[in-house]
């Protein structure tokens with residue numbers, strides 16, 4: 001019995017010691033921590049490795065290579081995109097095409113849009129980077145205290161005139177830029193981020209450090225006063241709007257879609273209303289026997305809005321409206337809505 005036990009114990013020991021032989025603990029990952037929770041799609045990675053120990057670093061996220069670099073310094077920093085839910089990271093160090101080290105890590109990207117990703121699984125939690133001391137970063141980055149430029153006041157009314165002419169703002173004075181530069185590398189950048197005034201929303205005195213200054217949507221209404229006025233006192237409010245989660249649909253920083261929507265409008269709406277994507281509901285109420293007839297909801301130009309694609313937002317206001325079902329401007333069950341596009345088609 002005992003000999004057998006020792007034998008098993010020994011073979012288990014062998015089994016676990018094997019990978020350690022292949023990977024020689026070359027790479028030290030400083031960030032992220034195992035099982036961290038993120039809100040958005042960017043993850044920073046910082047690692048160090050002995051000089052000349054590897055000639056290539058490859059980073060896989062859920063088995064897809066998302067970054068590869070030739071290490072030149074002892075310390076390397078990079079950013080990779082995250083998918084919703086669990087992201088299995090594999091950081092591979094290679095030398096002459098052989099894997100010399102492979103570090104595995106899991107990170108969870110949360111989302112209010114997809115209910116199964118709203119809460120992180122057991123064991124995953126937020127890991128606040130700025131709550132810890134990072135003296136090893138400070139040798140190359142300005143991490144200690146933010147500057148005036150990070151908190152430049154934004155006047156939303158004057159913004160368009162002031163900023164749109166200066167095409168590329170060089171955020172040389174931002175103390176956030178050197179690490180967070182990827183956050184604005186999208187086609188549509190939100191005003192305050194475009195000028196790198198990060199502290200208009202993030203509080204350097206808060207705990208956790210750089211928490212947002214006010215809860216959403218109060219935060220948004222600090223500047224979007226007009227928006228608040230226009231939408232107050234409406235008869236009906238869309239559930240995600242009234243539950244005050246602007247971030248379900250809008251990214252506060254930047255994205256690939258106008259209004260920095262997290263996804264193109266159609267995908268966004270269909271994520272929560274999967275039965276409405278084919279547009280049957282548009283016609284069903286109007287013509288008897290058309291239950292199986294579809295109406296376009298995307299992929300064609302919108303006759304009522306030049307330069308826009310037809311989407312759910314051509315007929316619905318995503319926030320609030322005086323008519324039920326958030327039909328834009330017009331009443332439901334009157335042909336006014338239909339005429340908005342179908343009369344114009346004629347000329």
Ligand code: HEC
Nearest residue numbers: 030031044046075077078079136137139140178179181182
């Ligand atoms: C040896 C100097 C050095 C140290 C130490 C260092 N960095 Fe960097 N870091 C850089 C340089 C240089 C860049 C600019 C990116 C480049 O050109 O490779 C950078 C860029 C970054 C980026 C942006 C990467 C991207 O894809 O845009 C992040 C995030 C970052 N560093 C985080 C950190 C963190 C966190 C630490 C501490 C754990 C740290 N850095 C320590 C030199 C350093």
Ligand code: HEC
Nearest residue numbers: 043044128129130137141142143146175176179198202210
């Ligand atoms: C040395 C690099 C570095 C600098 C400089 C830096 N950050 Fe970060 N920050 C990080 C890293 C790494 C994370 C972890 C999240 C990630 O992967 O992007 C982070 C996370 C955050 C978070 C999420 C909360 C947290 O603590 O994890 C906020 C908010 C934030 N940074 C704001 C800022 C602002 C505002 C500035 C400028 C005043 C700034 N950061 C400067 C590296 C840096």
Ligand code: HEC
Nearest residue numbers: 038039040041176180183192193196197198200201212252
């Ligand atoms: C319009 C307001 C606003 C501005 C301006 C803003 N942020 Fe944020 N930021 C937010 C909100 C809201 C969150 C989500 C916070 C939360 O849920 O705890 C956030 C979260 C973050 C995070 C955490 C990311 C994650 O995946 O967990 C980082 C990093 C960050 N911001 C960096 C920045 C930097 C750098 C700037 C300046 C370029 C900036 N922010 C400007 C509103 C803003």
Ligand code: HEC
Nearest residue numbers: 154156159160191192200216219220222223246250252259
């Ligand atoms: C510090 C001021 C400020 C805060 C806070 C702020 N915004 Fe903005 N927002 C702006 C500016 C400036 C613009 C650009 C206006 C322009 O282009 O005319 C803008 C533009 C927008 C637009 C696009 C408007 C359009 O017509 O294209 C949306 C959507 C938006 N913000 C949503 C939000 C949300 C959601 C929040 C809260 C998370 C928020 N904003 C917080 C200043 C702010």
Ligand code: HEC
Nearest residue numbers: 217220224227240241244245246248249250259265313318
């Ligand atoms: C259900 C998704 C959704 C939610 C939640 C949402 N929005 Fe929007 N928002 C949109 C869409 C879609 C558009 C673009 C409409 C269009 O193209 O006509 C938009 C456009 C905007 C605009 C610019 C155009 C306009 O109508 O003024 C602002 C500003 C804005 N949203 C602010 C907010 C604020 C503030 C909140 C939270 C209180 C919020 N949104 C919540 C989907 C949403």
Ligand code: HEC
Nearest residue numbers: 112113238239240248268269272273312313316318325326
């Ligand atoms: C995060 C989930 C979510 C997103 C995203 C979302 N909705 Fe909704 N929507 C709801 C909920 C919840 C309700 C209220 C429950 C219901 O009546 O079905 C609702 C109700 C509605 C209604 C009224 C239903 C009724 O019978 O009165 C319309 C119309 C609507 N949404 C359109 C849209 C459009 C258009 C978009 C995209 C701009 C969108 N929704 C995006 C969750 C969402």
Ligand code: HEC
Nearest residue numbers: 269270273276277281282285296297311312315325332333
């Ligand atoms: C061409 C105009 C139009 C488009 C495009 C459109 N809708 Fe509608 N939608 C309507 C009308 C009209 C109603 C009201 C039907 C009624 O009163 O029975 C409606 C009703 C709804 C309702 C309430 C439930 C119901 O079936 O009555 C939801 C939810 C909804 N739409 C979601 C969407 C989503 C999501 C999209 C995009 C995929 C979309 N709609 C695209 C016109 C449109």
Ligand code: HEC
Nearest residue numbers: 282283286294295296300301303304310314337338340341
């Ligand atoms: C925002 C613009 C818009 C609105 C509002 C709109 N439509 Fe349409 N509709 C279109 C476009 C675009 C097409 C596709 C035309 C084409 O392919 O030439 C279309 C196609 C149709 C079709 C043909 C569908 C098929 O089988 O191919 C019918 C029927 C129709 N619409 C009925 C309606 C009715 C009824 C309403 C009012 C509830 C309405 N539409 C509101 C833009 C709109």
